[in-house]
Every structure is written in structure tokens, then in C-alpha cells.
Amino acid sequence: MSLCTLRTPLVSALGRRFRVVLASGSPRRKELLDRLGIEYEVIPSGFAEDLDKSQFATAGDYVVENAAQKAGEVYRRVRGGSARPLFVIGADTVVVDAGGAILEKPASGSDAAATLKGLGGKTNTVHTGVCLVVDDTTRSSGGEPRVLKALESTEVVFGEVxxxxxxxxxxxxEPMDKAGSYAYQSLACFFVSAIRGDYYNVVGFPCARFYQMLRELDAQGAI
Structure with missing residues (x-):
């Protein structure tokens, strides 16, 4: 069965004018982005993701900066060899437990199990940072790109685990490549008793927020 896509005039214009790159190898982000019908390529970021969490006021600030670093690394790496203006999409997701600790991907199966037991009966928050690095076609060649950042946060309530x-x-x-050690869209549905916010943000890419970012760029005449 072919995928039904939401290819709006805005999305069509984006594909015509830019070389669109997703700076992530996440299959979940790719699946969600495919639903817009955007013509794009996947070039995973080589950013080490080694930022010092203690230097950020909030987990939201941290995850947005991670997304910016990912998008920026791919933009700088690809820019010189691209004949078309670049439009790079970076994203990063973390989970914050009820005590405020940032939970990224588990180091082992035992680490994942311990994380899940710690989340049981409590509310955790999923933060996804999105960063768009876009060649500014209104400026002369060689100018600095536009950089647009956004944060989406969703609360997830766990039953007892x-x-x-x-x-x-x-x-x-399943938990091994997931922030917070769980995939709500799959087997972790048996843990989750409630969700407050964007479901797709928990999956890994806040679709509605991303489309609003496209609209913002369009209003600026950037697309």
C-alpha cells in the first residue's frame, strides 16, 4: 500500500527550491517526515553529543542545543558540495524523570530495566528539540544561513512497572536506542496510562511543531 502524504503547496515549494537533508538516522523520524511527502535525503550527524548537561539551565535548553549542533555539523559538512541551497533538519529527544534527571539511551539491558522501574507510577517529560539550518536565498552567495529552533514537551504518565x-x-x-528506554508507540503502550501533549513528540519528531516552523519560514519569504 502506498503511503498517503500531505503534500501541500508549501511542502512542494520546499522540495523545488532546496536540497532537504534530515540530519538523523532515526527510522521513526524518517517515517514521520515521509508523511509530508517531502523530497529529502538522510545524512546522519557526526556530532559527538558530548555537551555538558550541567551548563544548561533546563533540559529543554540542552536538547535544543543538541539539535542545533547536529543540524549545524551536517550543514557545514555538506554545504561545499551542494549545487542547491540547503535545508537541514536536526532533532534530538531526551526524557526527564520526575526528579529532573535527563534520561537518554540506556547503556545496557539492565540499565534499561532499572530506568523503567524508576519511571513506574510517575510522570516523565519528553523533550524534543528541532533546529532548521536554511540557506538564505535572499542574500548573496556565501552569507550565513537562517537558523530556526523550537522545543516541544510532552508529559507521559506511567502505571506501575x-x-x-x-x-x-x-x-x-526495543529500549536500547530509545531516550528514556521506552517506545510508547510499540510495546511500552502497556506501561503508559496517560499522555499530555503531542503524541508524535514522544515517538521522536513533533510533526505539528515542525510544520509551524515551515509556515514561519514561509511568512519570512525564506521558502
């Missing part, structure tokens, strides 16, 4: 459930879930391998 017993030891057996956490260990069996960790053993599936």
Missing part, C-alpha cells in the same frame, strides 16, 4: 515486566521488556531489545 513491576520487575518482571521491566526485565522482559528490556530483553526484547
Amino acid at each position: 513491576d520487575d518482571a515486566m521491566a526485565e522482559v521488556y528490556a530483553a526484547t531489545g
Whole structure:
């Protein structure tokens, strides 16, 4: 079955004018971006993701800067060899537990199980930072790109997670590449009792926020 896409005039104009690059190898982000019908390529960022969390006032600030660093690294790497103006999409997701600790991807299965047990019966918050680095076609060649950043935050309420459930879930391998050690859109649906905010933000890419960013750029005459 072919994928139904929402290819609006704005999206069509984006594809005609720019070389669009997703600076992420996440299959979830790719799947969601595909729904817009954007013509793009995937070039995962080589950014080390080694920022010092203690230097940021909030987890939101941290994740937005991670997204900016990812997009910026790909932009700088690709720019010289691109015949078309660049439009780079960077994103990063972290989960913050009820105590304010940032939970990224687990280091091991036991780490994932421990994280899940810690989330049980509490509310965690999923933050996704999005950064767009866009060649400014209104300026002369060689000018600085436009940089647009945004943050989307969603609260996720967990039911109780017993030891057996956490260990069996960790053993599936599903948590290993997930911020916070869970995938709400898959088997972790058995843990989650409520969600407040954008579901797709929890999956890994805030679609509505991204489209609003496109509209903002369009209003500026950048697309």
C-alpha cells in the first residue's frame, strides 16, 4: 500500500527550491517526515553529543542545543558540495524523570530495566528539540544561513512497572536506542496510562511543531 502524504503547496515549494537533508538516522523520524511527502535525503550527524548537561539551565535548553549542533555539523559538512541551497533538519529527544534527571539511551539491558522501574507510577517529560539550518536565498552567495529552533514537551504518565515486566521488556531489545528506554508507540503502550501533549513528540519528531516552523519560514519569504 502506498503511503498517503500531505503534500501541500508549501511542502512542494520546499522540495523545488532546496536540497532537504534530515540530519538523523532515526527510522521513526524518517517515517514521520515521509508523511509530508517531502523530497529529502538522510545524512546522519557526526556530532559527538558530548555537551555538558550541567551548563544548561533546563533540559529543554540542552536538547535544543543538541539539535542545533547536529543540524549545524551536517550543514557545514555538506554545504561545499551542494549545487542547491540547503535545508537541514536536526532533532534530538531526551526524557526527564520526575526528579529532573535527563534520561537518554540506556547503556545496557539492565540499565534499561532499572530506568523503567524508576519511571513506574510517575510522570516523565519528553523533550524534543528541532533546529532548521536554511540557506538564505535572499542574500548573496556565501552569507550565513537562517537558523530556526523550537522545543516541544510532552508529559507521559506511567502505571506501575513491576520487575518482571521491566526485565522482559528490556530483553526484547526495543529500549536500547530509545531516550528514556521506552517506545510508547510499540510495546511500552502497556506501561503508559496517560499522555499530555503531542503524541508524535514522544515517538521522536513533533510533526505539528515542525510544520509551524515551515509556515514561519514561509511568512519570512525564506521558502
